[in-house]
Amino acid sequence: MTAQHSNHTHSARDPRCLEVFARLSEYLDGELDETDCRLIEEHIEGCEPCVEFLRSLRRSIEASHHYAAKVEPGRIPPELEERLKQAWQAALARRRSA
Amino acid sequence: MEWARRLLAGDASAFTPFVESIQHRVFQYTWLMCGQREDAEEVAQETLLKVFENFDQLQDPERVRAWVFRIAKNFCLMKRRRSVFAPERELSLDELLPGTEDMPRSTQLEDRGELPDERLLRAELGQQLERALRELPETYRSVVLLRDVEGLSTAETAEILDLSIDAVKQRLHRGRLALRKSLARYLGGNGEGKQP
Ligand SMILES: [Zn+2]
Numbered sequence: 116m117t118a119q120h121s122n123h124t125h126s127a128r129d130p131r132c133l134e135v136f137a138r139l140s141e142y143l144d145g146e147l148d149e150t151d152c153r154l155i156e157e158h159i160e161g162c163e164p165c166v167e168f169l170r171s172l173r174r175s176i177e178a179s180h181h182y183a184a185k186v187e188p189g190r191i192p193p194e195l196e197e198r199l200k201q202a203w204q205a206a207l208a209r210r211r212s213a
Numbered sequence: 214m215e216w217a218r219r220l221l222a223g224d225a226s227a228f229t230p231f232v233e234s235i236q237h238r239v240f241q242y243t244w245l246m247c248g249q250r251e252d253a254e255e256v257a258q259e260t261l262l263k264v265f266e267n268f269d270q271l272q273d274p275e276r277v278r279a280w281v282f283r284i285a286k287n288f289c290l291m292k293r294r295r296s297v298f299a300p301e302r303e304l305s306l307d308e309l310l311p312g313t314e315d316m317p318r319s320t321q322l323e324d325r326g327e328l329p330d331e332r333l334l335r336a337e338l339g340q341q342l343e344r345a346l347r348e349l350p351e352t353y354r355s356v357v358l359l360r361d362v363e364g365l366s367t368a369e370t371a372e373i374l375d376l377s378i379d380a381v382k383q384r385l386h387r388g389r390l391a392l393r394k395s396l397a398r399y400l401g402g403n404g405e406g407k408q409p
Pocket of ligand 1: 131132135158159162163164165
């Protein structure tokens with residue numbers, strides 16, 4: 116089956132590709148069982164559009180992993196920092212006496 | 214999280230790194246959910262206060278990130294009326310498939326025997342990512358932010374957003390596909406994979 120469509124012209128509507136597209140996130144996240152995983156890999160190996168799609172999807176997910184906002188939060192105001200410390204200490208005291 | 218464990222043990226040297234890390238993460242999440250700098254500052258501060266006020270309720274330091282983000286999400290929701298980025302709507306798998314918008318460009322480049330400059334693409338991708346994230350409808354954006362930007366697990370994300378595991382997976386997948394589509398021009402068409 117793999118060989119049969121290794122040279123097929125790209126159609127995003129090919130039902131075999133559609134099935135793969137629907138499960139790519141689970142595939143990339145390692146959430147598929149071995150059988151499903153192998154089925155997807157067997158299809159992708161012979162299918163250029165799926166290879167390309169997987170590559171671009173993976174790349175865009177990696178971009179999200181590395182996202183860092185260009186704006187940064189300002190410093191915590193000293194009064195708030197003081198309140199946070201007091202709340203922390205009070206919580207610890209409650210925890211000890213519980 | 215190591216700092217949370219140390220704070221629970223009363224270690225004062227963990228205080229500042231813990232506060233800065235939470236502030237940073239929550240600020241970034243809110244910045245992408247609400248879009249206003251002041252909102253992001255406020256949500257980060259409100260979250261920190263609530264976290265410390267309830268710190269004795271944190272049973273397992275391993276779960277601190279999910280706990281913090283659950284608090285942050287609720288503060289963030291209160292600001293939602295101000296979010297104007299993306300209309301709320303369902304994304305169908307069908308509209309997220311590779312279409313004509315991404316493929317032609319890579320073919321074009323290939324035809325001329327040119328490869329897009331990797332560094333240029335990378336820089337542009339970074340700039341476009343924030344726009345693309347914000348254009349995601351909120352239901353998808355919150356899942357993508359927690360899973361892919363913050364690196365939380367599917368189970369943690371489900372807990373934070375009150376969703377089932379399946380709903381998280383479905384929204385994550387559609388959100389990712391929408392991002393991919395929106396960023397397609399900046400992802401490089403034929404860098405590694407050779408076209409036949
Ligand atoms: Zn395919």
